[in-house]
Every structure is written in C-alpha cells, then in structure tokens.
Amino acid sequence: xxxxxxxxxxxxxxxxxxxxxxxxxxxxxxxxxxxxxxxxxxxxxxxxxxxxxxxxxxxxxxxxxxxxxxxxxxxxxxxxxxxxxxxxxxxxxxxxxxxxxxxxxxxxxxxxxxxxxxxxxxxxxxxxxxxxxxxxxxxxxxxxxxxxxxxxxxxxxxxxxxxxxxxxxxxxxxxxxxxxxxxxxxxxxxxxxxxxxxxxxxxxxxxxxxxxxxxxxxxxxxxxxxxxxxxxxxxxxxxxxxxxxxxxxxxxxxxxxxxxxxxxxxxxxxxxxxxxxxxxxxxxxxxxxxxxxxxxxxxxxxxxxxxxxxxxxxxxxxxxxxxxxxxxxxxxxxxxxxxxxxxxxxxxxxxxxxxxxxxxxxxxxxxxxxxxxxxxxxxxxxxxxxxxxxxxxxxxxxxxxxxxxxxxxxxxxxxxxxxxxxxxxxxxxxxxxxxxxxxxxxxxxxxxxxxxxxxxxxxxxxxxxxxxxxxxxxxxx
Numbered sequence: 001x002x003x004x005x006x007x008x009x010x011x012x013x014x015x016x017x018x019x020x021x022x023x024x025x026x027x028x029x030x031x032x033x034x035x036x037x038x039x040x041x042x043x044x045x046x047x048x049x050x051x052x053x054x055x056x057x058x059x060x061x062x063x064x065x066x067x068x069x070x071x072x073x074x075x076x077x078x079x080x081x082x083x084x085x086x087x088x089x090x091x092x093x094x095x096x097x098x099x100x101x102x103x104x105x106x107x108x109x110x111x112x113x114x115x116x117x118x119x120x121x122x123x124x125x126x127x128x129x130x131x132x133x134x135x136x137x138x139x140x141x142x143x144x145x146x147x148x149x150x151x152x153x154x155x156x157x158x159x160x161x162x163x164x165x166x167x168x169x170x171x172x173x174x175x176x177x178x179x180x181x182x183x184x185x186x187x188x189x190x191x192x193x194x195x196x197x198x199x200x201x202x203x204x205x206x207x208x209x210x211x212x213x214x215x216x217x218x219x220x221x222x223x224x225x226x227x228x229x230x231x232x233x234x235x236x237x238x239x240x241x242x243x244x245x246x247x248x249x250x251x252x253x254x255x256x257x258x259x260x261x262x263x264x265x266x267x268x269x270x271x272x273x274x275x276x277x278x279x280x281x282x283x284x285x286x287x288x289x290x291x292x293x294x295x296x297x298x299x300x301x302x303x304x305x306x307x308x309x310x311x312x313x314x315x316x317x318x319x320x321x322x323x324x325x326x327x328x329x330x331x332x333x334x335x336x337x338x339x340x341x342x343x344x345x346x347x348x349x350x351x352x353x354x355x356x357x358x359x360x361x362x363x364x365x366x367x368x369x370x371x372x373x374x375x376x377x378x379x380x381x382x383x384x385x386x387x388x389x390x391x392x393x394x395x396x397x398x399x400x401x402x403x404x405x406x407x408x409x410x411x412x413x414x415x416x417x418x419x420x421x422x423x424x425x426x427x428x429x430x431x432x433x434x435x436x437x438x439x440x441x442x443x444x445x446x447x448x449x450x451x452x453x454x455x456x457x458x459x460x461x462x463x464x465x466x467x468x469x470x471x472x473x474x475x476x477x
Contacts, residue, residue, distance in 0.1 A: 003041045004232065007064060007120070008032065009055065009111070010077030012048035012208055013128050013217075021371055022203075022258045023196040023210040028128075028217035029077075035222045040236045043067070051081035051089040052106040061110075070119030073233050075221075076111055077174070079103075079127030079143055079160065080207070085151040085386040086350055093145065093154025097163055103156060104163045112167065123230060124164050126157035126175040128217060131194055131206040135187040141206075142175060149388035172224045174217065181220070192248055197286075197321050199260055202400040203373035205320045212252035219245035261372045263363055265451050267330070270367050276300035277472045279327035279458050284365035285374055287315045287323035291367050296325050297466075305470035308356075308461040309346070315462045316353035317383055317395075319402060321371055328364055328458035329474065333448055336477035338423045339457050341469045347414045349464035350386050356461045357381025357394075358422045360429060362447035364456040373400050375450035378443050380422045380431035381460070382412060394431035394439050399449070405431060405439035422457065 008014055014029035029044035036042065045060040055061055055078070068074065082091040082103050095102030097112075107124070115122045130141040139145065145153040157175035164171035182190045193213030195205040209217060223240035225233060245251070272291060273281025281298035283291035297309040306327045315323030331337060339358055348354050362375030376398050383392040383404075391412070394405035412418065418434040428444035447455050459469045 003039055005072045006032065006040050006042050006233065007068060007072065007074045008042060008044040008046055009064060010046040011050055011080045013080060014044065014046035014077045015048045016044060017048065019371065020258065021195055021197045022199040022254050024255050025195040025208040026211045026214035028209065028214045028221060031214045031218035032222060034215060035219055035238050035240045037236045037238060040233065046077065049081060051084065051091060052078040052103065052110060053082065053091050054089045056110050065114055068115055068118040068120040071232065072120045073123060074111065074115045074120050075123045075125060076107060077125040077127065078107065079156045083143060083145050083156055084352065085149045090151055092152050093156045093159045094152060096166060103159045107163060121230065121232065123170050123172060123225060124160050125172045125221065126160045128174045129178045129182060131182065131190050132187055133206060142179065149386050149390060170228045170230050172221050174221065177220050177224065192252060198372040199258065200373060203320050210252065212248060215251050216245045261370055263450050265454050267364060267366055272367060273298040274300060276306045276327060277304050279306065279329050281327050282364065282366045283325045284368045285323040286321035286371045287369055290369060298325055298327060301468055302470060304472050305468060306459055307468050308459060309466035310461050310463055313464060317355045317462045318353050320373060320400065322374055322462065324460050324462050326359065326458050326460040328456045330364065330454050330456055331476065333453055333455055336424050337457065338421065338475045340421045340473045341459060342471045343418045343420055344468040345412060345414050345416045345418065346466040346468060348385065348466065351463060352384045352386050354385055354463040354465050355381045355383050356465045356467045357433060358420045359460045360422050360447065360455055360457045362455065363450040376447050378422065378429045378431060380420050380433050382408065382433060393433045393436040396443055398445055403442055405442060406437060408436055
C-alpha cells in the first residue's frame with residue numbers, strides 16, 4: 001500500500017530550525033511523525049516568520065501547490081505573523097473567507113481552495129499561545145490584537161474557528177489546548193517547554209517551543225485529529241499519550257554543542273570596520289552568520305560622522321536576543337557623559353525588530369555571532385516602527401527583559417532628520433529621541449552586570465535600516 005502524505009505548513013511554531021541555542025527551537029511539525037504509523041509521510045514545509053500572505057512568495061508554496069494529491073492531508077498553522085502590523089505579512093482577523101484582505105480569505109484562497117481542487121483534506125489549527133511569564137494572560141499572548149498603526153485589530157483564533165465552521169473543516173483549537181495546558185502546569189514549569197537562547201532561564205523565548213514543547217504540541221494536535229475522526233488519517237495515529245509526552249525528564253534535552261559566552265573587556269580592533277569619529281566598529285549578537293560587507297556597512301561619513309546600514313534581515317532587537325551593528329567607545333563605569341548625534345534616516349524596512357539610534361550598554365563584542373542573551377542596555381532609539389506614530393521612542397533591556405520607555409507623537413519616515421541624545425544621570429540614564437519627551441523613568445539602573453568596570457556608548461543599527469549619524473559629540477565630565 002502506498003504511503004499517504006501529511007503536508008504541514010505554517011510559521012515558526014511548526015517549522016524546523018538549526019539553532020545554537022541551549023534549548024534550540026523546534027516547531028511541532030517536526031514531531032508529528034512521532035505519533036503516526038509508517039503509512040503516513042510528514043512533509044513539513046512550514047517556515048519561520050511567514051504569514052498566510054507572505055508564505056505564498058516562497059518556493060515551498062509552489063512545492064505545495066504542485067505536490068498535493070487526492071487522498072492526502074494538509075495541516076495549516078498560521079496566525080502568529082498574520083497579526084504583525086507590516087504590509088507584507090498582515091491580514092485582518094475580522095471578515096469571513098469572502099472578505100478581501102482578511103485572514104480567513106487568505107487561508108481560503110491560498111490554501112483551502114487549491115487543496116480542495118487537488119482532493120487534499122484540510123485540517124485547520126489555531127495558533128498556539130505565547131507563553132505568559134507570570135500566568136496572567138495578555139490579549140496579545142492569546143492572539144487578540146488592538147488597532148495599531150492603521151492596522152485593524154481582532155481575534156485570530158476565532159477567525160480560524162469561524163472559517164472551519166463556515167466550510168465544514170476540522171479545526172484543532174491549539175490556542176485553547178495550549179492555554180489550558182499552560183494554566184494546568186503553571187508559569188514556573190511552562191518555561192521548560194520553550195526555547196532558551198542561553199543556559200539561563202531568564203533568556204526563555206516565550207513564543208517558540210523547544211524539543212519537548214514541540215512533542216507536547218504534536219501529541220495534542222494529533223490526539224485532537226483522532227478525536228475529530230478525520231478519515232484516512234485518524235486511524236494512522238498511534239496512541240497519543242499526553243501524559244507520556246509531558247514527561248520532561250524523558251524528552252527535554254539541551255544542545256550538547258552549546259557554548260556559553262565568556263566575556264572579556266580586552267577588546268581587539270575589528271579587522272573589518274574602519275574606525276570613525278573616534279569610535280570603533282563591530283557587528284555582534286544574533287546576526288545569523290559571520291558579518292560581511294554584503295549585509296553590513298560601517299564606515300566614516302565626513303569629518304565627524306558614521307554611516308551604518310544593515311541589509312537582508314540580519315540582526316534584530318527582539319524579545320530575547322539582539323543583533324547589532326554599532327560604532328562604540330569604551331568608558332569607565334561612573335563616567336558622567338552626554339552623547340549627541342544627528343541621524344538622517346536614509347531608509348528602513350517596516351518591521352518591529354528594526355531599530356537605530358544611540359545606545360549605552362554593559363558589554364561589547366567584536367564581530368561575534370551568538371544567539372546567547374547579552375547584557376543590559378539603554379537606547380535612545382525607536383522600536384515597533386510598524387506602529388507608526390505609536391512606536392516606542394526609546395527602550396532598555398534589563399536582566400534580559402526588553403522594556404519600553406515612551407511612545408512617539410508622530411511617525412518617523414525615510415528622509416527625516418532626528419536629533420538624538422543619551423546622558424548619564426545620578427542613578428541611570430536619560431534618553432531623548434528627536435522632539436519626543438526625554439525619558440528617565442525605568443532607566444534608573446547601572447550597567448554593571450557583565451562588565452563591572454566599563455560601559456560602551458555609541459551609535460547602532462539593527463535589522464533593515466540605513467542611517468547616517470553626523471555631528472557626533474561625546475562629552476565626558
């Protein structure tokens with residue numbers, strides 16, 4: 001008897017990864033085969049970072065359309081990125097499958113209709129929850145969003161439930177299943193279901209699961225498929241014993257090749273980037289691969305300026321990791337200083353991991369690639385730029401947690417020129433971005449957790465932005 005195929009598409013919560021994390025990321029699509037007999041072949045072509053809209057631009061989408069056959073199955077798990085307020089990924093939660101631009105219409109037009117034409121049975125999954133760090137659910141963790149930056153909000157799991165009802169399709173409600181499971185386990189235990197970039201639990205990635213979390217979710221998905229009686233697939237599901245899957249000692253393993261960051265303040269000059277305006281250049285952190293001039297530009301600009309550009313989606317300012325291109329200068333801890341610069345926004349790609357501005361931080365690394373959690377910092381810089389006039393006007397990371405300073409009063413666009421300043425205060429730092437109000441609240445901490453003797457100040461860019469910094473002035477007292 002020929003094998004049947006279970007096609008799996010969706011985002012990072014289903015996809016495979018190649019991580020150097022302590023507990024690497026695993027999407028649940030990687031573990032579905034653990035609960036299926038040999039008559040079902042799993043083809044997992046889920047992709048990290050994609051929405052139901054953006055996935056259609058990938059070669060895997062063509063593979064799906066050309067590969068689906070009668071009698072096969074298609075499991076769909078989008079939602080995390082359809083809610084992202086970016087034109088390339090966003091679909092609206094409200095509206096049925098006949099409503100142009102809606103999440104439901106995207107699922108129907110791009111996947112359900114082609115699968116139906118091929119005779120392939122569709123199974124819809126609502127998105128898994130984002131882990132609550134304290135056990136108290138926020139709407140965003142349950143994929144219920146508000147109006148932001150001109151993008152309408154809505155309830156994404158409900159859109160999937162409604163679509164399944166309208167079309168008579170089986171729905172695996174992973175939002176409810178994971179919510180109830182997480183409430184049962186408690187937030188102290190659920191952190192072990194998730195990826196850890198470093199060997200410190202504070203680095204936990206509340207979105208992405210690890211190898212154990214992936215198994216638990218895969219077990220729950222197929223347990224529900226069996227309960228729903230999806231003909232042709234349910235009978236090939238082995239005993240999906242959730243109590244066995246929840247055995248952490250049995251299934252949670254760390255990466256044997258993980259290497260923790262060992263810090264030294266004895267920094268060598270970069271072999272790639274020329275010094276400029278009295279600052280030294282570097283690229284470090286979660287930047288995917290060794291820095292190259294194809295993906296990064298750090299160069300002098302005029303008598304007292306620097307030009308920093310990051311391309312091709314390298315680097316980020318994210319929930320648990322940072323990848324940064326930066327011109328920096330080392331100062332002794334306790335040095336009173338003011339750093340000012342004029343920033344011209346040459347270009348940026350609208351994405352919530354993009355940022356640029358001034359930064360003072362606890363640690364510095366020279367052209368070093370690592371997903372490990374790094375030190376604390378304060379930044380006079382915007383974040384969440386897809387939110388337009390409601391983006392952050394400065395931010396900080398303290399003990400691994402990313403925190404907002406203030407909210408902007410207007411949108412910042414390519415072509416704008418912005419005055420920036422970071423100043424040390426008696427108990428921390430004050431940040432000013434453009435004409436926005438100066439922020440000190442929440443920045444009242446010293447940057448001494450990693451390097452107790454020095455701080456590092458300068459200009460930075462993360463992800464897809466191109467910025468010229470001029471009139472750079474560092475005043476020490």
